[in-house]
Amino acid sequence: MKQARTSWKVLFLAILLPILVLVTINITIGNTHSAEAFKRFGNALLTSYIVMGILLLGNLIAYADSRHRPAAPLVGMLAAIGVGVLLAGALVSNSDLLLEANSGIRAQILSNIVRLLVSGTAMAIAGLLAVGLTFAAITGRPRRVLFYEEE
Amino acid sequence: MQAMLEAAIWFWIPLILVPIGFWLVVSSRAEKGGKILGIIGLVLVMASPWTVPDSDSSAAGHLLLAILGPTILMGYGLHGMVFGGEVPVGKLDNSARWSGALAVISSIFIMGLMHWSTFTPIWRGQVNPYWIVFWPTFLMFGTSLCSAASVALVGFGEDRDREATNLVIASIFLASIAFVAMFIDGPNTSAAEFRTHLWSAAADILGTVAGVGAAIATFAIVIWTYERSLPDPENTPPPSEDEIKHVVSLAKAHLDGGEEE
Numbered sequence: 213m214k215q216a217r218t219s220w221k222v223l224f225l226a227i228l229l230p231i232l233v234l235v236t237i238n239i240t241i242g243n244t245h246s247a248e249a250f251k252r253f254g255n256a257l258l259t260s261y262i263v264m265g266i267l268l269l270g271n272l273i274a275y276a277d278s279r280h281r282p283a284a285p286l287v288g289m290l291a292a293i294g295v296g297v298l299l300a301g302a303l304v305s306n307s308d309l310l311l312e313a314n315s316g317i318r319a320q321i322l323s324n325i326v327r328l329l330v331s332g333t334a335m336a337i338a339g340l341l342a343v344g345l346t347f348a349a350i351t352g353r354p355r356r357v358l359f360y361e362e363e
Numbered sequence: 364m365q366a367m368l369e370a371a372i373w374f375w376i377p378l379i380l381v382p383i384g385f386w387l388v389v390s391s392r393a394e395k396g397g398k399i400l401g402i403i404g405l406v407l408v409m410a411s412p413w414t415v416p417d418s419d420s421s422a423a424g425h426l427l428l429a430i431l432g433p434t435i436l437m438g439y440g441l442h443g444m445v446f447g448g449e450v451p452v453g454k455l456d457n458s459a460r461w462s463g464a465l466a467v468i469s470s471i472f473i474m475g476l477m478h479w480s481t482f483t484p485i486w487r488g489q490v491n492p493y494w495i496v497f498w499p500t501f502l503m504f505g506t507s508l509c510s511a512a513s514v515a516l517v518g519f520g521e522d523r524d525r526e527a528t529n530l531v532i533a534s535i536f537l538a539s540i541a542f543v544a545m546f547i548d549g550p551n552t553s554a555a556e557f558r559t560h561l562w563s564a565a566a567d568i569l570g571t572v573a574g575v576g577a578a579i580a581t582f583a584i585v586i587w588t589y590e591r592s593l594p595d596p597e598n599t600p601p602p603s604e605d606e607i608k609h610v611v612s613l614a615k616a617h618l619d620g621g622e623e624e
């Protein structure tokens with residue numbers, strides 16, 4: 213069996229490196245980070261956690277169908293999402309922590325969801341491009357013969 | 364109050380229909396219905412600039428509609444590039460590969476024109492505020508994923524250096540577009556604005572990936588904890604005489620194979 217010539221750490225670095233390079237260039241030309249970037253990170257993290265949690269909750273209902281409908285996983289997942297919602301509410305209501313240029317908590321929450329819709333779409337299209345180009349590169353070469361027939 | 368109600372009816376409820384449609388498709392309960400529901404939701408969100416022009420959220424619908432054309436062109440191009448190559452099933456004509464590559468380059472070129480030409484999505488007389496969110500996020504995440512795919516091909520594949528090089532070139536190409544946008548103004552968007560939003564894009568990408576990862580990890584922990592708490596399944600009792608007779612009769616009925624015609 214072929215030994216893998218890389219590790220997940222290297223793969224993780226390959227994901228991060230281009231972002232770090234672009235950010236470093238940005239810093240080099242004088243655009244230092246602002247507190248807004250940290251707020252954006254926090255908002256993106258909590259919003260995506262809650263939205264993805266709700267999406268997975270739907271999958272949990274499908275999972276429950278094959279397990280005599282247990283309530284425990286549903287309650288557990290709801291509690292986990294609830295913690296995220298409470299945390300987001302608490303941090304957004306503190307104006308110095310996660311509240312961006314919005315008038316209040318409700319405006320911030322709605323803005324977070326819309327922003328996630330846009331950035332999620334951008335990431336999904338980038339993912340489509342990367343996966344498509346990878347398969348295009350793989351299918352671009354003639355198929356190799358894996359087994360030779362014995363004469 | 365009226366404006367909020369209209370926004371709820373024409374933007375937020377359609378937006379909620381999209382994950383509901385996704386759930387229905389995933390759960391295989393009403394696959395077709397789920398797809399129709401999701402598409403209706405998405406179409407209504409994209410139509411929100413006309414249905415609820417006063418809502419600020421409609422800008423997102425406007426942006427999605429603006430990028431729909433280049434995205435479809437990109438999808439069409441990638442389909443041609445993949446299936447115009449050496450695939451065992453569904454192979455397209457060899458020319459599909461070149462026309463596909465042209466379509467992908469054209470789609471990115473059109474997005475470039477949206478930044479550096481007058482194609483920029485304009486909403487309420489100004490540049491759509493979400494365009495400057497979408498563009499750096501797309502470029503940054505695209506270059507990042509192409510780089511990761513390149514490393515994965517070299518590391519986990521065998522003799523894939525040439526393919527990995529192509530992906531590195533794609534990654535550098537996307538990074539170069541971001542680099543140029545950091546220095547060259549467009550007629551509607553400035554380089555300084557792009558540089559400012561580059562920080563937000565990085566924060567958005569890292570935050571979203573971390574949040575999605577945390578949700579998936581939580582989901583896995585919930586399932587794992589529940590499955591672990593279940594008692595071991597009991598051994599089933601041996602078959603009764605009647606059950607054995609029934610199985611034997613079924614086996615006998617199928618051993619003969621019937622008469623040849």
